[in-house]
Amino acid sequence: MEKIVDDDLKQQFMTQCHYESLFGSDLAQHAELLHFKTQEYIVKNGIQPAYLFYLVKGKAKLYDSLANGKDTLIDFFTPPCFIGEMEMLDAKNEPFGVQVIDDCYCLALPMEKYRAQLLADPTFLQHVCIYLSHKNARNIKTASRNQGFTLSQRLGAFILLTEHNGYYNEKHTQVAEYLGVSYRHLLFVIADFVKAGYLQKDRRGYRIANQKALQRLAWEVNSSDN
Amino acid sequence: MEKIVDDDLKQQFMTQCHYESLFGSDLAQHAELLHFKTQEYIVKNGIQPAYLFYLVKGKAKLYDSLANGKDTLIDFFTPPCFIGEMEMLDAKNEPFGVQVIDDCYCLALPMEKYRAQLLADPTFLQHVCIYLSHKNARNIKTASRNQGFTLSQRLGAFILLTEHNGYYNEKHTQVAEYLGVSYRHLLFVIADFVKAGYLQKDRRGYRIANQKALQRLAWEVNSSDN
DNA sequence: CTCCTAGTGTGAGATTTCTCATACTTAGTG
DNA sequence: CACTAAGTATGAGAAATCTCACACTAGGAG
Structure with a gap:
């Protein structure tokens, strides 16, 4: 400080x-x-x-x-x-x-x-x-929302929210608790994102490779914001 | 009024x-x-x-x-x-x-x-x-809690909370939304409760037949109240 | 250097919950 | 009375998510 x-x-x-x-x-x-x-x-x-x-x-x-x-x-x-x-x-x-x-x-x-x-x-x-x-x-x-949407959707929104210089770098253990799912399942969905090309893993962490796709996933989640 | x-x-x-x-x-x-x-x-x-x-x-x-x-x-x-x-x-x-x-x-x-x-x-x-x-x-x-506990547990706590003269009489459609599960699944679990003898259905609605069992289910949910 | 812990990562099977489809009943409405 | 909408009810298969089990890595502590 x-x-x-x-x-x-x-x-x-x-x-x-x-x-x-x-x-x-x-x-x-x-x-x-x-x-x-x-x-x-x-x-x-x-x-x-x-x-x-x-x-x-x-x-x-x-x-x-x-x-x-x-x-x-x-x-x-x-x-x-x-x-x-x-x-x-x-x-x-x-x-x-x-x-x-x-x-x-x-x-x-x-x-x-x-x-x-x-x-x-x-x-x-x-x-x-x-x-x-x-x-x-x-x-x-x-x-x-946590009840109404699937983890992929919420995770999409979450990644965009916490993204930093194009990288997603949160601790999986904590994110799992925040999003209210098991650690195992979070890893599973992240693996899906990598497989689908939304994220790419390098030494710095997970790079956002397809922002559009994530925004599409997050769209519904965020659009209940009225 | x-x-x-x-x-x-x-x-x-x-x-x-x-x-x-x-x-x-x-x-x-x-x-x-x-x-x-x-x-x-x-x-x-x-x-x-x-x-x-x-x-x-x-x-x-x-x-x-x-x-x-x-x-x-x-x-x-x-x-x-x-x-x-x-x-x-x-x-x-x-x-x-x-x-x-x-x-x-x-x-x-x-x-x-x-x-x-x-x-x-x-x-x-x-x-x-x-x-x-x-x-x-x-x-x-x-x-x-809604994330951390299974519907049976939450429903147990919920029934005890909304119980009225020994009867549970909420509208399933609304309860499903409140508890954040599908209508179908709620009915499924209620059917389980009836089968297990926790609830009994009569013309007045669902009568609480085994309060102890419901309390046992609800215990964990409510005991995070510190 | 070795031990220990926390975080990461993966597999497999079990459970919870969802979606869709389909009926029946009841109260309200024209 | 016929029609409609909402609530109730049940079945079957699919998807989401969990639990347990195991393995690897990096950093701090002794």
């Missing part, structure tokens, strides 16, 4: 995401601009974050670390969205881990310093409420 | 559910006590509700009416919980339908009259935020 001291850039992100309008007061001006590299953790599992983040650029993923020590991939974050809002609302919640997929820029408010002020700000709370209810509706839709 | 004018009963529910503490002001005193009979709608699909409800007794279910006119069962409400909070926050949302399973009592605040006051009340907004984030966490768990 690295603090970016570039007021122009910060202002640009703020404008782009209407950051100021999230608050009833002038809290926005106290936000810092932070940058996270790929693989870095924005929130570490089980450790209360020091900031309330607002993701303005990049891509990140949400993990749940289970009692047995394993991680389960739960959800993705794409800008603009809050990160750490559950912890801010209710410190009793065990924080979930959030790890960066693509370099992330966040506007971040020091939690301790401004928590009381945030909890007393109806404008801010309204935005969080709306954010949470939309997120909830989205989760419901995602869940029904 | 019927308004109950019984201040003792109302006060009892309020105390039991800590209703007053949801608000920063003395809004609670303006709540009415409403009663809904089985099958009645608390919120009709697509129609903005006139109240912000707080379910204090009973059981209800949440539907999504799809574009093709069909209904999908999404979730259940058990007390205490808000109903209509999404609509209050953001009137642009198409309201989902909420229908009563077991007679319901709700404390209800007239939406139009108090909406502005609610949206300006940080105490109330905080409670809604926390409610939404818990609900979201629960939905995530439910979803992972």
